[in-house]
Amino acid sequence: MDLTTMQDSILPLLSALPNTLMLTFVSVFIGFCLAIPFALGRLSKNKLIAQACYAYVYFFRSTPLLVQIFLIYYGSGQFVKALEAVGLWHFFREPWFCAILALSLNTAAYVCEIIRGGILSIPKGQWEAGQVLGLSRFDLFVQVIFPQAFRQALPAYGNEVIIMVKASSLASTITILEVTGVAEKLIAETFQPLEIFIVAGSIYLSLNFVLSQLFHLLEKRLNRYLPHGATRTN
Amino acid sequence: MDLTFLSFGSLGWGDEMLKGGLMTFAVAFCAYILAIIVGLVFAFLKLSKFMPLRFIGNFYTVVFRGVPELLIIYLVFFGGELLLSKIANGVFGYDGYVSLPLFVTGVFCIALGAGAFCTEVIRGAILAVPKGQHEAADALSLSKWSKAFDVVLPQALRIALPGLANVWQITLKETALISVIGLVEVMRSAKIASGATHQPFTFYLFAAVIFLLITSISNRGFKKVETWSQKGVRS
Numbered sequence: 001m002d003l004t005t006m007q008d009s010i011l012p013l014l015s016a017l018p019n020t021l022m023l024t025f026v027s028v029f030i031g032f033c034l035a036i037p038f039a040l041g042r043l044s045k046n047k048l049i050a051q052a053c054y055a056y057v058y059f060f061r062s063t064p065l066l067v068q069i070f071l072i073y074y075g076s077g078q079f080v081k082a083l084e085a086v087g088l089w090h091f092f093r094e095p096w097f098c099a100i101l102a103l104s105l106n107t108a109a110y111v112c113e114i115i116r117g118g119i120l121s122i123p124k125g126q127w128e129a130g131q132v133l134g135l136s137r138f139d140l141f142v143q144v145i146f147p148q149a150f151r152q153a154l155p156a157y158g159n160e161v162i163i164m165v166k167a168s169s170l171a172s173t174i175t176i177l178e179v180t181g182v183a184e185k186l187i188a189e190t191f192q193p194l195e196i197f198i199v200a201g202s203i204y205l206s207l208n209f210v211l212s213q214l215f216h217l218l219e220k221r222l223n224r225y226l227p228h229g230a231t232r233t234n
Numbered sequence: 235m236d237l238t239f240l241s242f243g244s245l246g247w248g249d250e251m252l253k254g255g256l257m258t259f260a261v262a263f264c265a266y267i268l269a270i271i272v273g274l275v276f277a278f279l280k281l282s283k284f285m286p287l288r289f290i291g292n293f294y295t296v297v298f299r300g301v302p303e304l305l306i307i308y309l310v311f312f313g314g315e316l317l318l319s320k321i322a323n324g325v326f327g328y329d330g331y332v333s334l335p336l337f338v339t340g341v342f343c344i345a346l347g348a349g350a351f352c353t354e355v356i357r358g359a360i361l362a363v364p365k366g367q368h369e370a371a372d373a374l375s376l377s378k379w380s381k382a383f384d385v386v387l388p389q390a391l392r393i394a395l396p397g398l399a400n401v402w403q404i405t406l407k408e409t410a411l412i413s414v415i416g417l418v419e420v421m422r423s424a425k426i427a428s429g430a431t432h433q434p435f436t437f438y439l440f441a442a443v444i445f446l447l448i449t450s451i452s453n454r455g456f457k458k459v460e461t462w463s464q465k466g467v468r469s
Contacts, residue, residue: 066413
Protein backbone atom coordinates (compact mmCIF):
# COMPACT_ATOMS: atom_id res chain seq x y z
CA MET A 1 0.00 0.00 0.00
CA ASP A 2 1.35 3.35 -1.03
CA LEU A 3 0.28 6.06 1.40
CA THR A 4 1.70 8.98 -0.58
CA THR A 5 -0.41 8.01 -3.62
CA MET A 6 -3.45 7.96 -1.39
CA GLN A 7 -2.61 11.35 0.08
CA ASP A 8 -1.95 12.85 -3.32
CA SER A 9 -5.23 11.56 -4.70
CA ILE A 10 -7.42 12.97 -1.92
CA LEU A 11 -7.44 16.52 -3.20
CA PRO A 12 -8.18 15.83 -6.89
CA LEU A 13 -10.88 13.33 -5.95
CA LEU A 14 -12.51 15.66 -3.44
CA SER A 15 -12.48 18.52 -5.93
CA ALA A 16 -14.54 16.31 -8.24
CA LEU A 17 -17.14 15.79 -5.52
CA PRO A 18 -19.16 18.94 -6.43
CA ASN A 19 -19.66 17.50 -9.92
CA THR A 20 -20.98 14.25 -8.49
CA LEU A 21 -23.28 16.18 -6.13
CA MET A 22 -24.50 18.42 -8.95
CA LEU A 23 -25.31 15.50 -11.23
CA THR A 24 -27.06 13.62 -8.45
CA PHE A 25 -29.15 16.35 -6.93
CA VAL A 26 -30.21 18.13 -10.10
CA SER A 27 -31.34 14.79 -11.57
CA VAL A 28 -33.00 13.71 -8.33
CA PHE A 29 -34.94 16.98 -8.25
CA ILE A 30 -36.02 16.89 -11.91
CA GLY A 31 -36.74 13.17 -11.65
CA PHE A 32 -38.99 13.71 -8.64
CA CYS A 33 -40.94 16.47 -10.39
CA LEU A 34 -41.43 14.20 -13.42
CA ALA A 35 -42.32 11.17 -11.33
CA ILE A 36 -45.47 12.62 -9.74
CA PRO A 37 -47.35 13.19 -13.02
CA PHE A 38 -46.15 9.81 -14.25
CA ALA A 39 -47.40 8.10 -11.09
CA LEU A 40 -50.77 9.80 -11.45
CA GLY A 41 -50.78 8.80 -15.11
CA ARG A 42 -50.15 5.18 -14.16
CA LEU A 43 -53.16 5.35 -11.83
CA SER A 44 -55.32 7.19 -14.34
CA LYS A 45 -58.65 5.67 -15.37
CA ASN A 46 -57.86 6.63 -18.95
CA LYS A 47 -56.35 3.43 -20.35
CA LEU A 48 -54.31 5.24 -23.01
CA ILE A 49 -52.56 7.50 -20.48
CA ALA A 50 -52.01 4.60 -18.07
CA GLN A 51 -50.50 2.41 -20.79
CA ALA A 52 -48.28 5.18 -22.13
CA CYS A 53 -46.90 5.85 -18.64
CA TYR A 54 -46.40 2.13 -18.10
CA ALA A 55 -44.49 1.86 -21.38
CA TYR A 56 -42.22 4.70 -20.26
CA VAL A 57 -41.56 3.08 -16.90
CA TYR A 58 -41.04 -0.32 -18.50
CA PHE A 59 -38.48 0.97 -21.00
CA PHE A 60 -36.44 2.95 -18.50
CA ARG A 61 -36.44 0.21 -15.86
CA SER A 62 -35.63 -2.65 -18.24
CA THR A 63 -32.67 -1.11 -20.06
CA PRO A 64 -29.31 -0.19 -18.54
CA LEU A 65 -28.72 3.46 -17.68
CA LEU A 66 -25.58 3.35 -19.81
CA VAL A 67 -27.67 2.58 -22.90
CA GLN A 68 -29.92 5.50 -22.07
CA ILE A 69 -26.99 7.87 -21.65
CA PHE A 70 -25.39 6.75 -24.91
CA LEU A 71 -28.73 6.85 -26.72
CA ILE A 72 -29.13 10.51 -25.76
CA TYR A 73 -25.51 11.67 -26.02
CA TYR A 74 -24.22 9.73 -29.05
CA GLY A 75 -27.65 8.95 -30.52
CA SER A 76 -28.59 12.62 -30.84
CA GLY A 77 -25.67 12.96 -33.29
CA GLN A 78 -27.77 11.10 -35.82
CA PHE A 79 -30.33 13.90 -35.83
CA VAL A 80 -28.07 16.96 -35.89
CA LYS A 81 -29.96 18.59 -38.76
CA ALA A 82 -33.37 18.10 -37.20
CA LEU A 83 -32.19 19.22 -33.79
CA GLU A 84 -30.49 22.26 -35.26
CA ALA A 85 -33.71 23.15 -37.04
CA VAL A 86 -35.61 23.30 -33.75
CA GLY A 87 -32.67 24.90 -31.95
CA LEU A 88 -32.03 22.03 -29.55
CA TRP A 89 -28.68 20.83 -30.88
CA HIS A 90 -26.99 23.41 -28.71
CA PHE A 91 -28.21 21.41 -25.67
CA PHE A 92 -27.63 17.89 -26.93
CA ARG A 93 -24.04 18.76 -27.77
CA GLU A 94 -23.33 19.27 -24.07
CA PRO A 95 -22.39 16.15 -22.09
CA TRP A 96 -23.75 17.77 -18.91
CA PHE A 97 -27.16 18.29 -20.45
CA CYS A 98 -27.29 14.72 -21.78
CA ALA A 99 -26.11 13.17 -18.52
CA ILE A 100 -28.68 15.07 -16.44
CA LEU A 101 -31.43 14.34 -18.95
CA ALA A 102 -30.67 10.61 -18.94
CA LEU A 103 -30.31 10.41 -15.15
CA SER A 104 -33.53 12.38 -14.59
CA LEU A 105 -35.59 10.29 -17.01
CA ASN A 106 -34.16 7.12 -15.49
CA THR A 107 -34.83 8.01 -11.87
CA ALA A 108 -38.28 9.38 -12.76
CA ALA A 109 -39.29 5.88 -13.88
CA TYR A 110 -38.17 4.28 -10.62
CA VAL A 111 -39.57 7.04 -8.40
CA CYS A 112 -42.86 6.87 -10.32
CA GLU A 113 -43.26 3.27 -9.17
CA ILE A 114 -42.24 4.15 -5.61
CA ILE A 115 -44.80 6.98 -5.40
CA ARG A 116 -47.46 4.86 -7.06
CA GLY A 117 -46.90 2.20 -4.43
CA GLY A 118 -47.20 4.87 -1.75
CA ILE A 119 -50.46 6.23 -3.17
CA LEU A 120 -51.94 2.74 -3.49
CA SER A 121 -51.13 2.02 0.15
CA ILE A 122 -53.33 4.87 1.39
CA PRO A 123 -56.63 3.45 2.67
CA LYS A 124 -59.73 4.23 0.64
CA GLY A 125 -61.26 5.88 3.69
CA GLN A 126 -58.82 8.78 3.31
CA TRP A 127 -60.10 9.52 -0.19
CA GLU A 128 -63.68 9.21 0.97
CA ALA A 129 -63.10 11.43 3.98
CA GLY A 130 -61.62 14.09 1.73
CA GLN A 131 -64.58 13.91 -0.58
CA VAL A 132 -67.01 14.15 2.32
CA LEU A 133 -65.24 17.33 3.42
CA GLY A 134 -65.88 18.70 -0.06
CA LEU A 135 -62.22 19.08 -0.98
CA SER A 136 -61.47 19.56 -4.64
CA ARG A 137 -59.62 16.70 -6.33
CA PHE A 138 -56.48 18.83 -6.38
CA ASP A 139 -56.67 19.75 -2.68
CA LEU A 140 -57.52 16.20 -1.76
CA PHE A 141 -54.39 14.94 -3.47
CA VAL A 142 -52.02 17.69 -2.36
CA GLN A 143 -53.18 18.01 1.25
CA VAL A 144 -54.41 14.57 2.19
CA ILE A 145 -53.14 11.79 -0.04
CA PHE A 146 -49.68 12.86 -1.15
CA PRO A 147 -48.24 13.72 2.29
CA GLN A 148 -49.24 10.29 3.57
CA ALA A 149 -48.11 8.51 0.40
CA PHE A 150 -44.75 10.22 0.57
CA ARG A 151 -44.24 9.18 4.16
CA GLN A 152 -45.05 5.62 3.17
CA ALA A 153 -42.64 5.77 0.22
CA LEU A 154 -39.79 7.50 2.04
CA PRO A 155 -37.60 4.46 2.86
CA ALA A 156 -37.70 3.27 -0.75
CA TYR A 157 -37.10 6.81 -1.96
CA GLY A 158 -34.01 7.15 0.23
CA ASN A 159 -32.65 4.00 -1.38
CA GLU A 160 -33.30 5.44 -4.81
CA VAL A 161 -31.38 8.64 -4.00
CA ILE A 162 -28.39 6.56 -2.90
CA ILE A 163 -28.64 4.52 -6.10
CA MET A 164 -28.55 7.84 -7.97
CA VAL A 165 -25.31 8.84 -6.25
CA LYS A 166 -23.80 5.64 -7.60
CA ALA A 167 -25.47 6.06 -10.98
CA SER A 168 -23.98 9.53 -11.43
CA SER A 169 -20.63 7.76 -11.90
CA LEU A 170 -21.79 6.72 -15.37
CA ALA A 171 -21.52 10.33 -16.48
CA SER A 172 -17.77 9.73 -16.57
CA THR A 173 -18.31 7.63 -19.71
CA ILE A 174 -19.35 10.77 -21.59
CA THR A 175 -16.31 12.84 -20.53
CA ILE A 176 -17.68 14.41 -17.33
CA LEU A 177 -15.01 14.35 -14.66
CA GLU A 178 -16.86 13.49 -11.49
CA VAL A 179 -15.34 11.36 -8.72
CA THR A 180 -15.27 8.06 -10.66
CA GLY A 181 -13.99 9.79 -13.80
CA VAL A 182 -11.13 11.37 -11.88
CA ALA A 183 -10.44 8.04 -10.15
CA GLU A 184 -10.09 6.30 -13.49
CA LYS A 185 -7.73 9.02 -14.72
CA LEU A 186 -5.62 8.71 -11.55
CA ILE A 187 -5.51 4.90 -11.79
CA ALA A 188 -4.29 5.15 -15.37
CA GLU A 189 -1.62 7.66 -14.30
CA THR A 190 -0.35 5.99 -11.13
CA PHE A 191 -1.07 2.26 -11.70
CA GLN A 192 -2.17 2.10 -8.05
CA PRO A 193 -5.77 0.92 -8.45
CA LEU A 194 -6.27 -0.23 -4.86
CA GLU A 195 -5.09 3.03 -3.27
CA ILE A 196 -7.26 5.18 -5.54
CA PHE A 197 -10.21 2.83 -5.03
CA ILE A 198 -9.91 3.18 -1.27
CA VAL A 199 -9.94 6.98 -1.41
CA ALA A 200 -12.70 7.28 -4.03
CA GLY A 201 -14.71 4.52 -2.38
CA SER A 202 -14.48 6.26 1.00
CA ILE A 203 -15.84 9.45 -0.55
CA TYR A 204 -18.86 7.58 -1.92
CA LEU A 205 -19.37 5.63 1.29
CA SER A 206 -19.29 8.77 3.44
CA LEU A 207 -21.66 10.57 1.09
CA ASN A 208 -24.08 7.64 1.12
CA PHE A 209 -23.79 7.36 4.89
CA VAL A 210 -24.67 11.03 5.36
CA LEU A 211 -27.60 10.71 2.97
CA SER A 212 -28.97 7.60 4.66
CA GLN A 213 -28.76 9.34 8.05
CA LEU A 214 -30.57 12.39 6.65
CA PHE A 215 -33.35 10.22 5.30
CA HIS A 216 -33.52 8.46 8.62
CA LEU A 217 -33.97 11.80 10.39
CA LEU A 218 -36.58 12.92 7.87
CA GLU A 219 -38.47 9.68 8.38
CA LYS A 220 -38.43 10.20 12.13
CA ARG A 221 -39.60 13.78 11.77
CA LEU A 222 -42.45 12.88 9.41
CA ASN A 223 -43.56 10.08 11.71
CA ARG A 224 -43.25 12.19 14.87
CA TYR A 225 -46.96 12.01 15.64
CA LEU A 226 -46.75 8.24 16.02
CA PRO A 227 -46.18 6.73 19.47
CA HIS A 228 -42.54 6.02 20.23
CA GLY A 229 -41.24 2.94 18.45
CA ALA A 230 -44.38 2.40 16.44
CA THR A 231 -44.20 1.83 12.71
CA ARG A 232 -46.79 2.88 10.24
CA THR A 233 -49.31 0.26 9.35
CA ASN A 234 -52.58 0.52 7.57
CA MET B 235 -33.29 5.77 -39.43
CA ASP B 236 -31.92 3.34 -41.97
CA LEU B 237 -32.78 -0.20 -40.96
CA THR B 238 -30.75 -1.91 -43.71
CA PHE B 239 -27.77 -1.48 -41.40
CA LEU B 240 -29.37 -4.02 -39.10
CA SER B 241 -29.45 -6.79 -41.71
CA PHE B 242 -27.31 -9.91 -41.40
CA GLY B 243 -24.25 -10.79 -43.44
CA SER B 244 -21.36 -8.66 -44.65
CA LEU B 245 -23.46 -5.56 -45.34
CA GLY B 246 -25.37 -5.23 -42.11
CA TRP B 247 -24.47 -5.28 -38.45
CA GLY B 248 -27.39 -7.38 -37.26
CA ASP B 249 -25.32 -10.52 -36.72
CA GLU B 250 -22.56 -8.64 -34.89
CA MET B 251 -25.16 -7.06 -32.61
CA LEU B 252 -26.78 -10.41 -31.86
CA LYS B 253 -23.40 -11.93 -31.10
CA GLY B 254 -22.82 -9.04 -28.72
CA GLY B 255 -26.21 -9.77 -27.18
CA LEU B 256 -25.22 -13.39 -26.63
CA MET B 257 -21.97 -12.28 -25.00
CA THR B 258 -23.92 -9.94 -22.70
CA PHE B 259 -26.17 -12.81 -21.72
CA ALA B 260 -23.21 -15.14 -21.15
CA VAL B 261 -21.38 -12.63 -18.92
CA ALA B 262 -24.57 -11.84 -16.99
CA PHE B 263 -25.42 -15.51 -16.54
CA CYS B 264 -21.98 -16.57 -15.30
CA ALA B 265 -21.76 -13.53 -13.04
CA TYR B 266 -25.21 -14.30 -11.63
CA ILE B 267 -24.31 -17.90 -10.75
CA LEU B 268 -21.08 -16.72 -9.16
CA ALA B 269 -22.94 -13.96 -7.29
CA ILE B 270 -25.38 -16.47 -5.78
CA ILE B 271 -22.47 -18.59 -4.53
CA VAL B 272 -20.78 -15.48 -3.13
CA GLY B 273 -24.11 -14.45 -1.61
CA LEU B 274 -24.58 -17.81 0.11
CA VAL B 275 -21.09 -17.73 1.61
CA PHE B 276 -21.33 -14.14 2.85
CA ALA B 277 -24.88 -14.60 4.12
CA PHE B 278 -23.59 -17.37 6.39
CA LEU B 279 -20.67 -15.14 7.42
CA LYS B 280 -23.08 -12.34 8.32
CA LEU B 281 -25.23 -14.71 10.35
CA SER B 282 -22.26 -16.30 12.08
CA LYS B 283 -21.96 -16.21 15.88
CA PHE B 284 -18.26 -15.50 15.49
CA MET B 285 -17.66 -11.73 15.48
CA PRO B 286 -14.70 -11.49 13.04
CA LEU B 287 -16.63 -13.50 10.44
CA ARG B 288 -19.63 -11.21 10.87
CA PHE B 289 -17.33 -8.25 10.45
CA ILE B 290 -15.98 -9.58 7.15
CA GLY B 291 -19.52 -10.16 5.89
CA ASN B 292 -20.69 -6.70 6.90
CA PHE B 293 -17.60 -5.04 5.47
CA TYR B 294 -18.15 -6.70 2.11
CA THR B 295 -21.80 -5.71 1.79
CA VAL B 296 -21.32 -2.16 3.04
CA VAL B 297 -18.43 -1.45 0.67
CA PHE B 298 -19.76 -3.16 -2.43
CA ARG B 299 -23.30 -1.87 -2.11
CA GLY B 300 -22.18 1.68 -1.37
CA VAL B 301 -19.60 2.18 -4.11
CA PRO B 302 -20.44 2.70 -7.81
CA GLU B 303 -20.13 -0.44 -9.95
CA LEU B 304 -17.91 1.40 -12.39
CA LEU B 305 -15.36 1.99 -9.64
CA ILE B 306 -15.44 -1.73 -8.76
CA ILE B 307 -14.82 -2.55 -12.41
CA TYR B 308 -11.76 -0.28 -12.50
CA LEU B 309 -10.45 -1.86 -9.29
CA VAL B 310 -10.84 -5.43 -10.52
CA PHE B 311 -9.74 -4.74 -14.08
CA PHE B 312 -6.57 -2.85 -13.22
CA GLY B 313 -5.97 -4.29 -9.76
CA GLY B 314 -6.58 -7.93 -10.64
CA GLU B 315 -3.88 -8.02 -13.28
CA LEU B 316 -1.38 -6.16 -11.09
CA LEU B 317 -2.03 -8.59 -8.26
CA LEU B 318 -1.67 -11.62 -10.52
CA SER B 319 1.53 -10.26 -12.02
CA LYS B 320 2.93 -9.66 -8.55
CA ILE B 321 2.09 -13.21 -7.47
CA ALA B 322 3.58 -14.61 -10.68
CA ASN B 323 6.76 -12.57 -10.17
CA GLY B 324 7.14 -13.22 -6.47
CA VAL B 325 6.02 -16.82 -6.10
CA PHE B 326 6.69 -18.39 -9.46
CA GLY B 327 9.56 -16.21 -10.62
CA TYR B 328 7.80 -15.39 -13.87
CA ASP B 329 8.89 -11.89 -14.87
CA GLY B 330 6.22 -10.87 -17.32
CA TYR B 331 2.84 -9.22 -17.18
CA VAL B 332 0.00 -11.63 -16.48
CA SER B 333 -3.37 -10.75 -17.88
CA LEU B 334 -6.71 -12.49 -17.57
CA PRO B 335 -9.12 -13.09 -20.43
CA LEU B 336 -11.53 -10.14 -20.59
CA PHE B 337 -14.48 -12.47 -20.17
CA VAL B 338 -13.20 -13.76 -16.83
CA THR B 339 -12.39 -10.26 -15.57
CA GLY B 340 -15.80 -9.06 -16.68
CA VAL B 341 -17.62 -11.86 -14.87
CA PHE B 342 -15.63 -11.19 -11.71
CA CYS B 343 -16.36 -7.44 -11.75
CA ILE B 344 -20.09 -7.93 -12.14
CA ALA B 345 -20.29 -10.83 -9.69
CA LEU B 346 -18.50 -8.90 -6.97
CA GLY B 347 -21.09 -6.13 -6.99
CA ALA B 348 -24.10 -8.41 -7.53
CA GLY B 349 -22.82 -10.76 -4.81
CA ALA B 350 -23.36 -8.03 -2.22
CA PHE B 351 -27.02 -7.70 -3.24
CA CYS B 352 -27.39 -11.51 -3.21
CA THR B 353 -25.93 -11.64 0.29
CA GLU B 354 -28.63 -9.33 1.61
CA VAL B 355 -31.42 -11.18 -0.19
CA ILE B 356 -30.28 -14.61 1.01
CA ARG B 357 -29.60 -13.39 4.55
CA GLY B 358 -33.10 -11.91 4.75
CA ALA B 359 -34.59 -15.13 3.42
CA ILE B 360 -32.72 -17.32 5.91
CA LEU B 361 -33.94 -15.09 8.74
CA ALA B 362 -37.49 -15.34 7.39
CA VAL B 363 -37.59 -19.12 7.79
CA PRO B 364 -39.82 -19.62 10.86
CA LYS B 365 -38.07 -20.47 14.11
CA GLY B 366 -40.20 -23.58 14.47
CA GLN B 367 -38.39 -25.12 11.51
CA HIS B 368 -35.05 -24.74 13.28
CA GLU B 369 -36.50 -26.19 16.45
CA ALA B 370 -38.12 -29.07 14.59
CA ALA B 371 -34.80 -29.90 12.93
CA ASP B 372 -33.12 -29.82 16.35
CA ALA B 373 -35.84 -31.99 17.83
CA LEU B 374 -35.18 -34.56 15.10
CA SER B 375 -31.52 -34.24 16.11
CA LEU B 376 -30.44 -33.54 12.56
CA SER B 377 -26.80 -32.67 12.12
CA LYS B 378 -25.92 -28.97 11.63
CA TRP B 379 -25.14 -29.68 7.99
CA SER B 380 -28.38 -31.55 7.36
CA LYS B 381 -30.37 -28.85 9.13
CA ALA B 382 -28.88 -26.16 6.91
CA PHE B 383 -29.10 -27.99 3.58
CA ASP B 384 -32.21 -30.13 4.02
CA VAL B 385 -34.42 -27.89 6.11
CA VAL B 386 -33.46 -24.21 6.18
CA LEU B 387 -31.93 -23.49 2.76
CA PRO B 388 -34.63 -25.08 0.57
CA GLN B 389 -37.24 -22.97 2.33
CA ALA B 390 -35.05 -19.88 2.34
CA LEU B 391 -34.52 -20.24 -1.40
CA ARG B 392 -38.26 -20.13 -1.97
CA ILE B 393 -38.51 -16.92 0.04
CA ALA B 394 -35.45 -15.49 -1.70
CA LEU B 395 -36.70 -16.16 -5.21
CA PRO B 396 -38.41 -12.79 -5.91
CA GLY B 397 -35.36 -10.98 -4.53
CA LEU B 398 -33.01 -13.13 -6.59
CA ALA B 399 -35.08 -12.36 -9.69
CA ASN B 400 -34.53 -8.71 -8.91
CA VAL B 401 -30.79 -9.25 -8.59
CA TRP B 402 -30.78 -10.95 -11.99
CA GLN B 403 -32.28 -7.81 -13.57
CA ILE B 404 -29.68 -5.66 -11.84
CA THR B 405 -26.87 -8.00 -12.91
CA LEU B 406 -28.00 -8.00 -16.51
CA LYS B 407 -28.15 -4.23 -16.65
CA GLU B 408 -24.78 -3.83 -14.96
CA THR B 409 -23.25 -6.04 -17.64
CA ALA B 410 -23.53 -3.06 -20.00
CA LEU B 411 -20.77 -1.37 -17.95
CA ILE B 412 -18.32 -4.11 -18.91
CA SER B 413 -17.93 -2.46 -22.32
CA VAL B 414 -15.57 0.06 -20.66
CA ILE B 415 -12.89 -2.63 -20.31
CA GLY B 416 -13.22 -3.52 -23.99
CA LEU B 417 -15.11 -6.81 -23.89
CA VAL B 418 -17.18 -7.04 -27.07
CA GLU B 419 -20.68 -7.35 -25.69
CA VAL B 420 -23.75 -5.65 -27.02
CA MET B 421 -22.75 -2.08 -26.01
CA ARG B 422 -19.33 -2.46 -27.55
CA SER B 423 -20.84 -3.94 -30.72
CA ALA B 424 -23.20 -0.97 -30.89
CA LYS B 425 -20.27 1.42 -30.51
CA ILE B 426 -18.24 -0.28 -33.24
CA ALA B 427 -21.22 -0.45 -35.57
CA SER B 428 -22.23 3.16 -35.02
CA GLY B 429 -18.64 4.28 -35.58
CA ALA B 430 -18.62 2.59 -38.96
CA THR B 431 -22.09 3.63 -40.10
CA HIS B 432 -22.63 6.97 -38.27
CA GLN B 433 -25.97 5.66 -37.05
CA PRO B 434 -25.48 5.73 -33.27
CA PHE B 435 -29.16 6.13 -32.41
CA THR B 436 -30.19 3.12 -34.47
CA PHE B 437 -27.61 0.86 -32.90
CA TYR B 438 -27.98 1.97 -29.29
CA LEU B 439 -31.74 1.64 -29.67
CA PHE B 440 -31.17 -1.87 -31.02
CA ALA B 441 -28.99 -2.60 -28.00
CA ALA B 442 -31.79 -1.32 -25.75
CA VAL B 443 -34.24 -3.62 -27.52
CA ILE B 444 -31.95 -6.60 -26.93
CA PHE B 445 -31.84 -5.76 -23.21
CA LEU B 446 -35.62 -5.34 -23.18
CA LEU B 447 -36.04 -8.76 -24.79
CA ILE B 448 -33.74 -10.49 -22.33
CA THR B 449 -35.37 -8.83 -19.31
CA SER B 450 -38.95 -9.54 -20.40
CA ILE B 451 -38.26 -13.16 -21.32
CA SER B 452 -36.34 -13.87 -18.12
CA ASN B 453 -39.07 -12.11 -16.11
CA ARG B 454 -41.58 -14.63 -17.43
CA GLY B 455 -39.20 -17.46 -16.63
CA PHE B 456 -38.78 -16.29 -13.05
CA LYS B 457 -42.56 -15.95 -12.63
CA LYS B 458 -42.92 -19.59 -13.73
CA VAL B 459 -40.24 -20.77 -11.32
CA GLU B 460 -41.86 -18.77 -8.53
CA THR B 461 -45.24 -20.38 -9.13
CA TRP B 462 -43.57 -23.79 -9.26
CA SER B 463 -41.72 -23.16 -6.00
CA GLN B 464 -44.96 -22.23 -4.25
CA LYS B 465 -46.73 -25.47 -5.10
CA GLY B 466 -46.02 -27.02 -1.71
CA VAL B 467 -47.22 -23.98 0.20
CA ARG B 468 -50.72 -23.84 1.59
CA SER B 469 -52.34 -20.59 0.56
